[in-house]
Amino acid sequence: MRNVLFxxxxxxxxxxxxxxxGFSSRVAAGLLVINQADNLNGRGHAxxxxxxxxxxxxxxxxxxxxxELRYAWEGNSVYFGSPPDEPVALNLGYRRRLEKGALxxxxxxxxxxxxxxxxxxxxxxxxETRVNSYGGRLAFExxxxxxxxxxxxxxxxxxxxxxxxxxxRRDGTQLDVDLSWQYRLSEGWTxxxxxxxxxxxxxxxxxSFHGASLGLGANWQSGDLLIATRLTGxxxxxxxxxxxxxxxxxxxxxxxxxxxxxxxPFGWRNYNATAGIIHQWTGSNIDFFESRSLIGIAAFGYQF
Numbered sequence: 001m002r003n004v005l006f007x008x009x010x011x012x013x014x015x016x017x018x019x020x021x022g023f024s025s026r027v028a029a030g031l032l033v034i035n036q037a038d039n040l041n042g043r044g045h046a047x048x049x050x051x052x053x054x055x056x057x058x059x060x061x062x063x064x065x066x067x068e069l070r071y072a073w074e075g076n077s078v079y080f081g082s083p084p085d086e087p088v089a090l091n092l093g094y095r096r097r098l099e100k101g102a103l104x105x106x107x108x109x110x111x112x113x114x115x116x117x118x119x120x121x122x123x124x125x126x127x128e129t130r131v132n133s134y135g136g137r138l139a140f141e142x143x144x145x146x147x148x149x150x151x152x153x154x155x156x157x158x159x160x161x162x163x164x165x166x167x168x169r170r171d172g173t174q175l176d177v178d179l180s181w182q183y184r185l186s187e188g189w190t191x192x193x194x195x196x197x198x199x200x201x202x203x204x205x206x207x208s209f210h211g212a213s214l215g216l217g218a219n220w221q222s223g224d225l226l227i228a229t230r231l232t233g234x235x236x237x238x239x240x241x242x243x244x245x246x247x248x249x250x251x252x253x254x255x256x257x258x259x260x261x262x263x264x265p266f267g268w269r270n271y272n273a274t275a276g277i278i279h280q281w282t283g284s285n286i287d288f289f290e291s292r293s294l295i296g297i298a299a300f301g302y303q304f
Contacts, residue, residue, distance in 0.1 A: 021072050025081075028066040030274070030299025035059045038291040042114030042128030051122060051244065054287050064299065079106075093137075100145035109134040115170070117163030120244050129161040135173075147182045157202075164204065167243050172202030178213075192217035194232065206243060211236035211251075224263035231256050234282070245286050253282035274299045 037055040038044055044058045068081030075097040082091065093106025113131030135155040143150060153176040162169060180194040198211035215232030231254070238249040259276030278295040 021074075023069070023071050024303070025067070025069045026301055026303040028272075028274075028299045028301025030064040030066070030297055032062040032064045033059070033296045034062070034293060035295075036291070036293040038293070039288055040115055040119050040291075042116050042131075046116075046125040046128075048122045048126070051120060051288055054290050055292075064297070066299065066301065101140065101142035104139045104141065105136070107134075107136045115159060117161050120164075120168075127161075127163075129159060129163070132158045132160065149180050151178045151180075152176070153178075167204045167206040167240060169204035170202055170207055172200065172204075172207070174201070175199045182219075188220055188222055190219040190221075192219060192230075194230075198236070205240040206238065206249070208239040209236045209249075210239075224265075225260065226263075227258070227260045229256075229258045242286065245288065247286065249289060250285045251282050251289065252284075253280065255280040270303045272301050272303065274301070 035057060036044065036059075037057045039048070039055040043060055045056050066082040068079055070077055070079040077095045078093070079095070080090075080092050082089065089108055089110035089112065091106055091108045093104060095102060095104035110133040111130070113133060114128050115131050116126040117129045118126060133155055135153065137151065137153040139149065139151040141149045155174045155176070157170065157172055157174065159170045162171065164170065176196065176198050178194060178196040180192055183191045183193070185191055194213070194215040194217065196213040196215075198209075198213070200207065200209045200211070202208050211234065213232050213234045215230055217228065217230040219229075220227045234251070234253045234255065236249075236251040241248050255278065257276065257278040259274065261272060261274045263272045265271060265273045275298045276296075278297075279293070281292045282290065284290050
């Protein structure tokens, strides 16, 4: 499951984490409902009738626990728990507030991914396998006192029981570089433009790609209620001709998310409630790689 699907909700939740000196923590539990059509996802339909067919929809429900422990002192903080863009993972990081802006660095390990050993198998049920992902993230927040934030993330992907060879192998690395900035329109409204670049380098050159994204977001806050909405366009161009489909893959898509967080609901201090939807669609010149998803999530947490 791609971590981008969780980014808006969990960044929204983690932004409310207290920066007070000493120890603090947050815990939350939620429910994730995913309606998805994706021929590569190992939790989807196991049997294909043809490689020319578009993916079929499937629905899954997942409980989502989130935990973070933090210790802060003199503008520094260390934290451990669920990373801000993937709830079913572990994250260890350090953040330092500078005279102008802040710097953070973290390492993560994710164990939630699933893919098919051989996604191109037709007429026979495909077997799923686990995908391990780990890496690091470096972020410069409010650079030099400006409204700009630069985040660089490197991810290593390892398919446990790889069933593909040659130009189709999926083990490799991905680099994500994102630049965002905040423009305050009024006391309650903030615009958040964003631009990004992605580079995937895999053992199978048909899976290596260059990608880009361009988006616009809006935050609205009134009292304890915060609503964040994002709309982003994406594209990707792959390096080599795909040996199964004998053409070079090109993708074009978009994602939309709208998340709401309410602090102190019903007057309960230190509690928070989060809910939202995320919709993503990717079109491709190869029908097999088209994908779409609709995600709903609701979570309830406590900070102490």
